[in-house]
Amino acid sequence: MGLSDGTALAPDLHVPATGLLFDNDGVLVDSITAVENAWSRWALAYDVLPERALSIVHGRRAADTVALLVPEDVRVEATALVDAYELEDAELVAAMAGVPALLAMLPPGTWAVVTSGTRALATARLTAAGIPVPEVFVAAEDVAVGKPDPAGYLAAARGLGLTPRRRWCWRTARAGSPRGRPPGAACWASARRRWPPTPSSSSGTWPGPAGPATDCCCPRRPCYAVRRGRTSLSPVGTSPSADAPLGVFDSGVGGLTVVRAILDQLPHEAVRYVGDTRNGPYGPLPIADVRRHSLAVMDDLVEAGVKMLVVACNSASAACLRDARERYDVPVVEVVLPAVRRATAATRTGRVGVIGTTATVTSGAYADAFAAAPHITVTSTACPSFVDFVERGVTSGRQLLGLAQSYLEPLLAADVDTVVLGCTHYPLLTGVLSLVLGPEVTLVSSAEETAQDVYRVLTGADLLRPDDAAPPPHAFLATGDPEPFARLGRRFLGPVVDTVLPA
Secondary structure: OEOOOOOEOOOOOEOOOOOEEEOOEOOOEEOHHHHHHHHHHHHHHOOOOHHHHHHHOOOOOHHHHHHOOOOHHHHHHHHHHHHHHHHHHHHHOEEOOOHHHHHHOOOOOOEEEEOOOOHHHHHHHHHHOOOOOOOEEEOHHHOOOOOOOOHHHHHHHHHOOOOHHHOEEEEOOOOOOOOOOOOOOEEEEEOOOOOOOOOOOOOOEOOOOOOOOOOOOOOOOOEEEEOOOOOOOEEEOOOOOOOOOEEEEEOOOOOHHHHHHHHHHOOOOOEEEEEOOOOOOOOOOOHHHHHHHHHHHHHHHHHOOOOEEEEOOHHHHHHHHHHHHHHOOOOEEOOHHHHHHHHHHHOOOOEEEEEEOHHHHHHOHHHHHHOOOOOOEEEEEEOOHHHHHHHOOOOOOHHHHHHHHHHOHHHHHOOOOEEEEEOOOHHHHHHHHHHHHOOOOEEEEHHHHHHHHHHHHHHHOOOOOOOOOOOOOOEEEEOOOHHHHHHHHHHHHHHHOOOEEEO
16 A cells, blocks of 8 residues: 555554544645635635735634634624635645545544534535545534634544543644643644654554653653654654754845844854745745745754744744744744834834835734734835845945835834834845934844843753853755855854855
8 A cells, every 4th residue: 555645555554542533624635725715815805915814714713713804793794705715615625645545544433523614614625635524523613612622622532432541633733732632632743744654663553652751742641743754753742952953944044133143142052044045035925835935944944853943034924933833842933023022112102113025014913913012003014125135235325225215205204213124134234224214213123032032942941052062063054056145144144154055
């Protein structure tokens, strides 16, 4: 037996469980295209930015997402419309690789689906993907509260005749644990959403629990993560080594401003940095593309064994921060909230400006973050071409000055006294920005605040690299041509950027 991608399955593969609970979207079926099409159409109908809707829709019931985006008096009709759109697009769904082969191995009545979608939608998507609808099926309308509340999982477990101690749950992210799974239940976690994982022995038998994992999301039974390229299962939640590097990434060289701040505050830490120059800059891209590229880079960093992820890119933070924190078992630090905290503390008048890429500004990430400070009035403007100048190494000149004067006119008109540099490339432009905005305007870069967050998280998790350790080894990688990355990288970090390797 084999998977659709040619991966062989052991004929005597055994799962040490009497029942399995599956999520639907992203686990059994690939519904990304359908979701993006339906929610984009819906967003335009209700004057909502499609990027905003797509940044929060995953893992939520449709009614819960609608409630975050439109006034209460239109929520019922708005939910009905998006339900109709999603049903229309169900034919765009396909089975995840290997799922039909895996389900064919399971006896009837031993597996269930727990989904945030409606019963009609989930049934349509399973049918379109050629996947049988299981006997036990818990959908959005079957529970009062959606995921990660455990009600749906518990109902499915009861439907299979299982108690939590006898229950295993397939998952592709941390969502639902521990809240989505009561103490005593265990789960298999697939970091790369590939079915089924490679057996850990030549017999094809997956090992049962061998004792509680450190800091596991279940205090009685450990979780096991199946990660790409590994031939064994490792406990989810096992604390990473303090000697492991910090994983930092950006769509280009801009994230090196964050690395510089981290190394200033934590000189003994090792850094593994990836610049996604093949796909970047992220700013002009649709939010769905930013999300896809970002998660791919973070997947690779986690596979490389980093102890923390630092999303040193505002566009990526806006596109997939929630996904990243659910998807990975290492801490994730980003750049949006640190900058908002600093700007809130710095402003004297309550008038704050935000400049960023098109993806960052249209996502509403900063507007959402500042919502916790109602006394702040935010004026945002996209400055898409700034990144291109920095990536070319141009940080001054008449052309750049004229562009800055045009971009920053809305902030000058709003009389802001504090401006958030909502892109990690922009600290390289503080000279021209200060010239246009004037010396009385405070420029806030997230780099220093983000580095402080890294310090706090590492300290709290007891993951600081010892002061007496050997000099930290750094690694710098680029998904595109390493040479221009190395040349520009030395402007940010000097000789620390010695060699840049292809990612």
